[in-house]
Amino acid sequence: MTPFLDIQNIKKTYGATVAVQDVTLGIGRGEFVTFLGPSGSGKSTTLYVIAGFLDPTEGDVRIQGQSILSVPSHKRNIGMVFQRYTLFPHLTVAENVAFPLRVRRRPNDEIERKVAEMVRLARLETVRDRLPSQLSGGQQQRVALARALVYDPPVLLMDEPLSALDKKLREEIQYEIRRIHQETGVTILYVTHDQEEALRLSDRIAVFSQGRIDQIGTSAELYQNPATRFVAGFVGNSDFLSCRIDRVEGHSARIVLPDGACVSGVRSHGTVRAGSEGTLMLRPERVRIRNAASNTTPSENGAAGLSVTIRDITFLGDNTHFAVETDWKQPMAIRVPFGRAGAEGLAVGDRARVDWVAEDAHVFAESANG
Amino acid sequence: MLLDFDRLGGLKWVLVGIGILVSAFLLLPILFTVALSFGSSQWLLFPPPGWTLRWYEELWADPRWITSTLTSLQCAVLVTLLATGLGLLASFGLVRGRFAGRETVRALFLMPMIMPVIVVAVALYAFFLRIGLGGTLIGFVLAHTVIALPLAITSISNALERFDKAIEDAAILCGASPWEARLRVTIPAIRDGLFGAAVFSFLTSWDEVVIAIFMASPTLQTLPVHIWGTLRQDLTPVVAAASSLLLLFTLAVMLLAAWFRRRST
Numbered sequence: 119m120t121p122f123l124d125i126q127n128i129k130k131t132y133g134a135t136v137a138v139q140d141v142t143l144g145i146g147r148g149e150f151v152t153f154l155g156p157s158g159s160g161k162s163t164t165l166y167v168i169a170g171f172l173d174p175t176e177g178d179v180r181i182q183g184q185s186i187l188s189v190p191s192h193k194r195n196i197g198m199v200f201q202r203y204t205l206f207p208h209l210t211v212a213e214n215v216a217f218p219l220r221v222r223r224r225p226n227d228e229i230e231r232k233v234a235e236m237v238r239l240a241r242l243e244t245v246r247d248r249l250p251s252q253l254s255g256g257q258q259q260r261v262a263l264a265r266a267l268v269y270d271p272p273v274l275l276m277d278e279p280l281s282a283l284d285k286k287l288r289e290e291i292q293y294e295i296r297r298i299h300q301e302t303g304v305t306i307l308y309v310t311h312d313q314e315e316a317l318r319l320s321d322r323i324a325v326f327s328q329g330r331i332d333q334i335g336t337s338a339e340l341y342q343n344p345a346t347r348f349v350a351g352f353v354g355n356s357d358f359l360s361c362r363i364d365r366v367e368g369h370s371a372r373i374v375l376p377d378g379a380c381v382s383g384v385r386s387h388g389t390v391r392a393g394s395e396g397t398l399m400l401r402p403e404r405v406r407i408r409n410a411a412s413n414t415t416p417s418e419n420g421a422a423g424l425s426v427t428i429r430d431i432t433f434l435g436d437n438t439h440f441a442v443e444t445d446w447k448q449p450m451a452i453r454v455p456f457g458r459a460g461a462e463g464l465a466v467g468d469r470a471r472v473d474w475v476a477e478d479a480h481v482f483a484e485s486a487n488g
Numbered sequence: 489m490l491l492d493f494d495r496l497g498g499l500k501w502v503l504v505g506i507g508i509l510v511s512a513f514l515l516l517p518i519l520f521t522v523a524l525s526f527g528s529s530q531w532l533l534f535p536p537p538g539w540t541l542r543w544y545e546e547l548w549a550d551p552r553w554i555t556s557t558l559t560s561l562q563c564a565v566l567v568t569l570l571a572t573g574l575g576l577l578a579s580f581g582l583v584r585g586r587f588a589g590r591e592t593v594r595a596l597f598l599m600p601m602i603m604p605v606i607v608v609a610v611a612l613y614a615f616f617l618r619i620g621l622g623g624t625l626i627g628f629v630l631a632h633t634v635i636a637l638p639l640a641i642t643s644i645s646n647a648l649e650r651f652d653k654a655i656e657d658a659a660i661l662c663g664a665s666p667w668e669a670r671l672r673v674t675i676p677a678i679r680d681g682l683f684g685a686a687v688f689s690f691l692t693s694w695d696e697v698v699i700a701i702f703m704a705s706p707t708l709q710t711l712p713v714h715i716w717g718t719l720r721q722d723l724t725p726v727v728a729a730a731s732s733l734l735l736l737f738t739l740a741v742m743l744l745a746a747w748f749r750r751r752s753t
Contacts, residue, residue, distance in 0.1 A: 198661045
């Protein structure tokens, strides 16, 4: 089955500079997909190609099997919410929302009905007759959202719409966006550099890095099974340790840490080759820490570990944060949930032992980007 | 603030005194002219021995004053339309355009503002004589547009630069064609700049005298030219009356502009 919105092999170059390449992605009707990546990674460029503000050097964009590249922006019938505030300054909230219907020459009673519906959906009843300059940033973006949805576009593009808002307001509007997505069933393509926002909103996330998509998947897939070191570092917190790859069998590798410790059963990703340098990745909450002196707990099946020195301990309520250093001076962060046994009595400066279940460890080739 | 008016102590009153003196120096001659226009002395005596409306009656009875006023109005309105329209188009080009030589073009557009008016006047005079535009209304309008355009462009360009292009893009994605987006969104959004351009253009033409003297013919004169001509022939209080009316009109335009500006914000 062909996807509802089909992005095929998009490439955009400016002279010798490649802004995006090999961007291929199929999006189902009603799906909420986020482009996540640092600035300059090509996510906004891809969005602007879909909006029609940029022509791709190569590739195609299809909606329901029809290419939209030859259709000018104003006839694409796509909704968009911009990063900056883009309300029409001389029109009231209601007139801003009505604008797309007015340029489509819809009858007045239909305009009135649709605007009322959108004003209610975006909870703008109390401000409907105000001018944009009399609204807060959050209200302005909610009006922009209502304006982009009033003509029932098949696809809604959102280009970092909340980046100008403070954290609390951002969370509030993220919730609103989710609710509106569920109520309208519109297909949403959302761009952000904020991983928390991506995790909170999306059905699927496409992680962009240096003009390419590194990985596409659900939040859980990206977190549990990152395809590249970049994805591992960008989605969730990670500890990275340099290592040497000793042996690779399928997707399982044996690695050697700088102190000579051997760890087998590590999950390998990408083009990991035996004998090359690699990076070991661990999630801070999957690593356990205990007193080196106690030495009572036998390693569980497949568990691996190393000795560290504790540099800092921060109690954060539901968990405690340990900043430690390996014997070869690489920093690591470890998060211990409140109440988990083993970490009692540890103090700054102590020697400690950290370990993890082998399958929680991932190894990436050193040369992989990031 | 480095200089706080309230903390200046005794110096404060010195400043107030200087302020009053400067204002008086600038404003008194104008008040003086207005007073003379109502004075009964034919020799512009001050203080006037009596008060009269006679000079205004004479002004009203002389068709040359009426025609020159109408010429001025006609010219100023045409200049306003032309300079604002051209200024809008030029501003779009200068602000949005990406072409080689853009800064040079901008400098050329603004040139008449820094050139001495007399130089512009002589040059235009020589040129217009040659192509048969001297002494015509079109000649007046074109010459005044040349000096009004830099003001119009400055005012509109500033407004256009403050206007975020993304708003126009948003209008286009909402379904408006690029032209419709400019007409329905961009132009209304920069209306303050357009209005400023119109007011400046109007006033530039309305009280311009140097170029107008060169452009004028015995049969076609603007009000400032006629005032100037009358003043050189005989020093009659009618000139004071005409000046007072000119002043009143200019004041009215400025107040209207201020009122519009306040209403739009």
